[in-house]
Amino acid sequence: MSTMTTTHTGTLVAHLSTGLSCHGEVDIAVAGQLVDDCRAQLDDLALPAGSVFVVDLSGVTFMDSAGLEALLEVQELVEEYDLVCRVRRSSPAVQRIVELAERSEQLAWLDVPSRPGLVSPA
Template identity: 35%
Template sequence: MSHAQNPLTVEVTLVREDVALLTVEGYLDVDTATELQAHLANQLHHGRRHFLLDLSGVPFMDSSGMNIVLRVYQEVRRLPGSVHVIAPAPAVQRIFDLTGVSLTVPVSRTAEEALALVDAPVERSA
């Protein structure tokens, strides 16, 4: 996939001071994944701990895109923080399911559902 033919756009909306909604549109592949990575790094630098990734506008994602999602997930878990994927296209959901990513990274239908998971109390073992 050529970056010029399939540009990636990322719109960042601050839901709260510590929560960023990133709306991603376009092909998320080896040519475009660094664009998403740059936006995520910038938001981490500015103190965001929770990321809502709206992937409804991403018709295709390869392993480069998946690695970006996993990398930020691992990084924010140490803060502690969270990553939530919102409304992935069927092809993207299939990649998450086949690789087991959907067992690790929560997938929600809407931003509201994802935000509710951010706000849910964490159950701790006694």
């Protein structure tokens, strides 16, 4: 699959051969569409079981609780396809909402947070 880009209000999502990359805002306005887009992408990719699917959030400038819930849904969806989901959260906006919601342990992180106090599972 070649790189495909979808745009939503304030958000750009690049669908890559090994995952997706979000830029801009991931909030209630785009949360449902993000999950739907990911489902369609997983259907198109047909990756072998056990492959790693990376959700790169390093370009996210804002994320609310709906965006975080969508991220959790994306992770579940990826796992339903027998894939391994890893999330890159290098964005301070993502770190902030994860820290506030105390949901860090529910996601499989690819990177270590740069702020003290936010724990990253191994």
